[in-house]
Amino acid sequence: VEQKTAKEENQDWNKEDYNELIKRMEEQIPKNDTKSFTKRAELLDWNLVKFGDHSVEECQEKWKIMRSKVRHFRLLSEVLQDAKVWAEKPWSAPFSKKKTRHPEQPPRPLSSFMLFYMDKKDKIIKKHPSLKLTDISRIIGEKYK
Secondary structure, three states, rough: OOOHHHHHHHHHHHHHHHHHHHHHHHHHHOOOOOHHHHHHHHOOOOOHHHHOOHHHHHHHHHHHHHHHOHHHHHHHHHHHHHHHHHHHHHHHHHOOHHHOOOOOOOOOOOEEEEHHHHEEEEEEHHOOOOOHHHHHHHHHHHOOO
């Protein structure tokens, strides 16, 4: 029996597979659902959710991965809407340690040192045009302290 790593197993699933899983889960949600998404997901009939050659356990595992990438503490139908967005453009890969930025995330503001550095750099370059950038940075760092 050949065992797959988590990364290889994730590559078996494409966008259409994730969307099919979400669609089948949505079909199992009652109209006037009031249970938390974790409780409702436990109560789903996963035999009706499974599809193709994907087992119940595999579908549940993929759901756990998607669930970890979306906001919590809501109804399952609301969480599945976020999961649809994640399936279309996953701005955070499930098995990647590197965090990718959300497309709408604003850039971080500059630190107080960087603002000070940008303000002083041009003045020091005009006074000492022969200095290297590392020396200029050292001088500004000493002034900042």
